[in-house]
Amino acid sequence: MSGLRLPGMPLGVRIFLVYFCFVGLAGWFVLSTVMEEIRPGVRQSTEETLVDTANLLAELLRDDLRDGRLHERDWQALFQAYGQRQPQAQIWDIAKNSVSHRIYVTDAQGRVLLDSSGVAVGQDYSRWNDVYLTLRGQYGARSSREVADDPQSSVMYVAAPIRDAGRIIGVVSVSKPSRTLQPYIERSQRRLAWFAAGFSLLGLLVGAALSWWLSAALRRLTGYAVAVAAGQRASLPQGRGGELGQLARALEQMRAELDGKAYVEHYVHTLTHELKSPLAAIRGAAELLEGEMPAAQRQRFLGNIQQESARLQQLIERLLGLALVEQQQSLQQVQPVALRALCEQLCQGQAARLQRAGLHCTWQMDESLQVLGEPFLLQQALANLLDNAxxxxxxxxxxxxxxxxxxxxxxxxxxxxxxAIPEYALARLTERFYSLPRPGSGRKSTGLGLNFVAEVAALHGGRLEVGNVAGGVQASLWLPAA
Known part of the structure; x- marks a missing residue:
């Protein structure tokens, strides 16, 4: 047993083992109890039948015993003929080809007058309990073995009084060997054992299914909690009510509150850091404008203020857009989006800027291609790629x-x-606030564009890759196909 380590077992296995032990013990107890009750139950039913038979014979024999005409009616021959009958009966699936009752009649002193077996006529049976008790007005029954050392040779005897005007004038006893009951007892036990095995198997299957369902639900919740703790985007497992559903909702609420607090703290620090540079530039230019200076220099400082103000606005807008995507755990409106039409629309929107830069766009994509996603986020992501290009x-x-x-x-x-993108920068292109200087101006952007695209791709179950290729740079965005 040293190899069995219950603490390291999965919860579902432990639940199943406990359930298995409980069902096994309960089933064994019930089965053993019922098995033990089959034999006495069959004997009681048989005894009740013997009581009816004995009382019926007592009524039939009364007049002949009272008038001393038992031998005239030749009851002995009738009893022996009864003992030799072959019923050819099929009781359930057990064949009955002979009768097993023994019948004997005694007088008021207990001496045997008639015996269907023909072996006890004239013998004194007054000391056998069935005759002894019946002659004294009590219920007479006994169980005796035909072979002293063989419990299977037991024979059940039931007697009924033969009365005349309230006086007991004789006794009729009917017996049945226990061995004739054994086939029915064994059949009942076999059927019960099969039913018990079937119900036990069904119970184990139900237990296994319940354990699997419970452990699967807990695994989903555990996986969700681990993903949230690792900072990964994860969807809340769908519960179907009950305690597990409440636990899932509680985890989601806790995640939202913790994420909200951490997110606000992180963005306050980030925004504070990123606003320092443009605010310092604006403040410095404003202080310089308070003094006397040439008009051209004044105009240059005013241009700096406008440029830094635009940078602040762009930074805030992109931070808000990025925050929206990062906080979004799943897509809100998923629908097919025609890819080429979306790209053409973006280029048309940037037509003035493309013309000033002396650039133009070409498309090598089938018009039937569609992606499956949220149109607004896809548009924003591709727009960021176009801006960067x-x-x-x-x-x-x-x-x-x-x-x-x-x-x-x-x-x-x-x-x-x-x-080409420098080698040192390739791994950091989607890092927040990381940016390379623009070739024309030497200025850096907010460093949020590619990070936003990467977040949108992850939200759609895709990814973003940016790398050097022959003649330039290529951005590859994988998205689910419609």
Missing amino acids: IDFSPSGATLEWRAERQGEQLCVRLFNPGQ
Whole structure:
């Protein structure tokens, strides 16, 4: 037993073992009790039948015994003929081909007058309990063995008084060997054993199903709690009411409250840090504008204030968008979205900016391709990819949209010519607030665009990859195909 470690067993296994022991012990107790009751139950039913038979014969024999005409009616021959009958009966699936009752009649002194077996006529049976008790007005019955050392040779005797005007003038006894009852007892026990085995198996299957269901529900809740603790996005397991459903809702509420507190604290620190630089620039320019300076210099400082203000607005808007996606645990409105139409719409919306930068877009994707997701988030994600490609493409370049189906997903690719991404930056491109300087201005962005795209991809069950390819940079976005 040293190899059995209950503490390390899964909860479902332990529940099943407890259930198995309980059902096994209860079933064994009930089965053994019922098995023990079958034999006395059959004997009681048989005894009741013998009582009826004995009393019927007592009424039939009364007049002939009273008038001394037993031998004239030749009851002895009738009894012996009865003992030789072959009923050819089929009781359930047990054949009965002979009668097993023995009948004998005694007078008021207990001497045998008639015997269906023919062996005891003239003998004194007054000391046998069936005759002895009946002659004294009591219920007469006994059980005697034909072979002293063989309990299976037991014979049951039941007697009834033969009365005349209230006076007992004789006794009629009817007997039946216990061995004739044994086939019926064994049949009942066999059937009961099969029924018990069937119900036990059914009970074990129900127990196994219950244990599996309970452990599966607990595993889902445990997996959800582990994923939340690891900071991963996870959907709340669907409960069907009861305590497990309440536990799931309590976990979700706790996660929401903890995430909310941690999220607010994190974003307060982040926003405070990111606002320092543009606020310092605005404050410095404003202080300088309080003094006298040439108009051109004043105009330059005013431009700095406007530029930093726009940067602040962009930072706040992107932080709010990112916060919305990160807090969203599942998609709200899932529907098929035509991919090429969405990309063309985005390029048309950026037409003025593309024209100023001397860029244009091409599409190499089938118009029938559709992705399955939330349209607004998909639009925002692809818009961020397009913004990033415009910022890092040289004038006169062509931005190429491609799409292909790969199994259950669509891969959307956006290629932009330009300088390769440095090796040290490749692993950090989707990191929050990490940004590379733009080739034209040397300025950095908020560093939230690709992080937002990665969050949207994860929410849809996809992923984002950005890497260097021949002639430029390519962003690949995997999304579920419709």
